[in-house]
Amino acid sequence: MSSMLDLAVKSLWNRRLSVAFTLCAIAFSVTLLLGVERLRTEARTGFANTISGVDLIVGARSGGVQLLLYSVFHIGNATNNIDWRSYQDIAAQSQVAWAVPISLGDSHRGYRVVGTDPTFFEHYRFAGDHTIVFKAGGGFTTPFEAVLGADVASSLKYSTGQQIVLAHGAGDVTLMEHTNMPFHVVGILDRTGTPLDRSILVSLEGITAIHVGWEAGVPMPGLHVTDDQAMRMNLTPKTITAMMVGLKSRIATFRVQRFINDYRDEPLLAILPGATLQELWDLVGVGERMLFAVSAFVVVVGMAGLLTVLLAGLEARRREMAVLRSVGAHPRQILGLILGETAALTLAGIVLGVILLYVLILILRPVLESQWGMYIGIAPPTPRELGLLGGVFGVGLLSGLLPAWLAYHRSLADGLTVRL
Amino acid sequence: MNQAVIDLQDVEFAWTPAGIAVLSIDHLSIGKGERVFLKGPSGSGKSTLLNLLGGVTVPRRGTVTVLGQDLGALSASTRDRFRAEHVGYIFQLFNLVSYLSVLDNVLLPLRFSQMRRERVRQRGGPRAEAGRLITRLGLGAELLDRPATELSVGQQQRVAAARALIGGPELVVADEPTSALDADTRALFIRLLMEECASQGATLVFVSHDAALEPLFDRGIALNDINRAGRSPHVVNA
Numbered sequence: 175m176s177s178m179l180d181l182a183v184k185s186l187w188n189r190r191l192s193v194a195f196t197l198c199a200i201a202f203s204v205t206l207l208l209g210v211e212r213l214r215t216e217a218r219t220g221f222a223n224t225i226s227g228v229d230l231i232v233g234a235r236s237g238g239v240q241l242l243l244y245s246v247f248h249i250g251n252a253t254n255n256i257d258w259r260s261y262q263d264i265a266a267q268s269q270v271a272w273a274v275p276i277s278l279g280d281s282h283r284g285y286r287v288v289g290t291d292p293t294f295f296e297h298y299r300f301a302g303d304h305t306i307v308f309k310a311g312g313g314f315t316t317p318f319e320a321v322l323g324a325d326v327a328s329s330l331k332y333s334t335g336q337q338i339v340l341a342h343g344a345g346d347v348t349l350m351e352h353t354n355m356p357f358h359v360v361g362i363l364d365r366t367g368t369p370l371d372r373s374i375l376v377s378l379e380g381i382t383a384i385h386v387g388w389e390a391g392v393p394m395p396g397l398h399v400t401d402d403q404a405m406r407m408n409l410t411p412k413t414i415t416a417m418m419v420g421l422k423s424r425i426a427t428f429r430v431q432r433f434i435n436d437y438r439d440e441p442l443l444a445i446l447p448g449a450t451l452q453e454l455w456d457l458v459g460v461g462e463r464m465l466f467a468v469s470a471f472v473v474v475v476g477m478a479g480l481l482t483v484l485l486a487g488l489e490a491r492r493r494e495m496a497v498l499r500s501v502g503a504h505p506r507q508i509l510g511l512i513l514g515e516t517a518a519l520t521l522a523g524i525v526l527g528v529i530l531l532y533v534l535i536l537i538l539r540p541v542l543e544s545q546w547g548m549y550i551g552i553a554p555p556t557p558r559e560l561g562l563l564g565g566v567f568g569v570g571l572l573s574g575l576l577p578a579w580l581a582y583h584r585s586l587a588d589g590l591t592v593r594l
Numbered sequence: 595m596n597q598a599v600i601d602l603q604d605v606e607f608a609w610t611p612a613g614i615a616v617l618s619i620d621h622l623s624i625g626k627g628e629r630v631f632l633k634g635p636s637g638s639g640k641s642t643l644l645n646l647l648g649g650v651t652v653p654r655r656g657t658v659t660v661l662g663q664d665l666g667a668l669s670a671s672t673r674d675r676f677r678a679e680h681v682g683y684i685f686q687l688f689n690l691v692s693y694l695s696v697l698d699n700v701l702l703p704l705r706f707s708q709m710r711r712e713r714v715r716q717r718g719g720p721r722a723e724a725g726r727l728i729t730r731l732g733l734g735a736e737l738l739d740r741p742a743t744e745l746s747v748g749q750q751q752r753v754a755a756a757r758a759l760i761g762g763p764e765l766v767v768a769d770e771p772t773s774a775l776d777a778d779t780r781a782l783f784i785r786l787l788m789e790e791c792a793s794q795g796a797t798l799v800f801v802s803h804d805a806a807l808e809p810l811f812d813r814g815i816a817l818n819d820i821n822r823a824g825r826s827p828h829v830v831n832a
Contacts (some may be wrong), residue, residue, distance in 0.1 A: 181694075181705075188693030198758070493688040499650065501757070502678020502706030504671050589650040590683060591641040593768070 181498075182514035189487065196476075196483045197523050203469075203476035204527025204566055205534065208559055210469040211533070213566050216550055221455055224368045225447050226511040227299030229427055232256065232264065232434055233416040234479040235441035239457070242450045245276060245416040248286040251277065255413035257440055261494070264419065264434060269426035272297055277381045280340045280352070285326045287340055287374045289301070289381030289414075295321075297420055300368045310334050311361035317379035317409060320357040325372045334359050337366050340384060352384040354400060365543075379409035473566055477573040480519060484577040486513065488513040488584075495585045509582040516574025520567055528555070528563070598659070599797040600647065601767055605656035606823070617642040617653075618823035622815070626764075628797055629788055631811035635803040638817040644769055644801065648681055649673030661764055678706035682758025682796075684787075686770035689754030690742035691794040697738040700724040700756045703763075710761020727756035730807050731786050747774045748783070755787050759794060766791055768800045772807070784810055 234254030265273035277289030434444035602622040617639035708738035725735035730751040
């Protein structure tokens with residue numbers, strides 16, 4: 175059979191132009207398949223890495239996914255707020271180790287502003303057990319200081335010391351701005367690969383201060399409060415949007431969750447971030463699975479190209495098969511020749527596709543990292559990816575079976591003489 | 595006549611077990627070293643006979659004995675190996691594998707035959723032996739590394755003859771090898787082929803419909819005379 179493999183390679187080399195195109199089709203489809211696989215694995219991991227170390231997220235009663243979306247991903251808005259007294263009450267529960275308040279609703283040039291307290295920086299965890307790291311400066315200490323996420327700083331080209339004005343609401347249209355009380359940037363965060371990169375963090379007191387006189391949703395006419403005046407007021411917030419809760423023991427999670435869900439004074443909802451993230455991924459994962467299905471179909475199309483090339487060559491090669499038969503080739507060796515050609519072509523396509531993938535990853539990695547916060551490692555193929563490649567090879571051999579079977583039967587029927 | 599290289603007894607062949615016989619030969623015997631002209635026009639059962647001699651097909655009745663071996667008694671793959679070891683073929687046209695060099699084409703049978711590989715090794719190795727053969731057949735040894743497709747039809751037929759002869763098979767079967775050649779080249783080709791067969795002690799069965807070539811051979815056999823099925827007007831096999 176080794177002599178047949180040598181013939182197969184020489185035969186392929188003889189048809190190198192059409193073979194090269196087929197090879198490219200297979201290689202590209204393999205690159206696409208593996209690329210999609212890498213991206214979706216990375217997306218899923220990145221997604222699951224968004225938040226960790228938080229046992230419960232609490233907000234006004236709504237849907238769990240909705241609460242996760244607005245509190246963690248800053249997508250959409252809360253339907254209702256939490257009363258500050260509820261926050262204090264929950265934070266004081268014996269099983270609660272810490273509770274970080276979150277106040278949303280303002281923005282700066284399209285980036286969401288998160289009002290919170292300094293403990294946020296010590297309790298927020300992402301990608302396993304990573305804590306927030308400052309690239310420049312540090313956390314806020316006074317009401318009118320702000321900390322920028324990595325993306326905010328890099329795309330707006332801000333650095334520490336920069337003055338920024340917050341806008342009321344979150345949108346891209348011209349919003350009413352809190353021009354009377356500018357904030358200045360005291361810290362810039364390292365990249366986290368989470369929505370935090372696109373957030374501006376300020377103190378709850380700052381949020382309260384800029385809304386003095388805005389109780390009706392717009393500034394009271396004629397009222398002009400300066401930051402100095404605001405500083406002398408009581409800046410304890412009346413409401414917050416959500417809170418992140420850490421417990422002393424995980425065992426108490428469901429008990430505390432039930433306590434919050436059954437809260438007497440106002441309707442609240444507590445969710446386990448991990449479980450709700452999974453729920454959310456099940457929703458958005460449809461697109462990812464579709465993408466995978468499409469890339470799998472591209473492989474099938476590539477193999478259809480291979481089949482076409484093999485079939486087209488077959489008629490022209492009947493003489494060749496008769497010659498091989500005459501020098502002693504068994505019909506099974508003719509079958510082996512065609513299968514060998516298919517195997518060699520598929521294998522070369524796979525190798526080329528994998529090389530192309532790594533080249534692409536090398537080239538695109540900085541872009542993916544800076545634009546989408548995706549980290550694609552130059553890791554060797556995972557067992558699952560090797561399984562996919564094995565599948566591609568199997569499909570290739572399968573598509574070689576038809577021409578091989580045809581060649582086998584023709585060479586049996588033709589014998590040494592071909593009726594042309 | 596000395597020991598028979600080919601011996602057909604009461605052979606009948608049909609494409610289907612119950613179909614009309616396309617070949618029916620009571621007796622045909624060709625001796626060792628004989629150079630036989632087998633005259634067979636289209637429809638005389640020529641292709642069938644060639645397939646039977648090579649063990650590509652087996653008759654539904656009778657025995658085909660080549661070099662003392664009853665081919666019908668062998669399995670299909672053993673017959674293929676038998677053909678590889680003992681029989682060299684030359685066809686009418688398109689003898690060469692287009693993607694191989696002249697050398698690789700000449701050496702093609704060695705891929706399938708241990709015995710011929712061994713003989714070639716003893717004669718100085720594949721390249722030397724291939725070069726010797728094509729030189730004997732009137733081609734320059736410098737053609738060895740050229741792609742087969744660059745050769746003229748006449749050159750291709752000589753390469754095919756070298757392939758049939760390499761490794762010294764006992765039987766060489768040529769099926770209309772000269773029909774694409776002009777008259778001068780034709781006679782030269784046959785003379786060179788015969789010389790080389792003689793030097794290797796090979797038996798030559800030369801099939802052609804061109805009766806003008808018959809005097810060049812030891813013996814002439816008209817397939818129509820020995821094939822009773824061949825006289826049937828219903829036979830369409832070429």
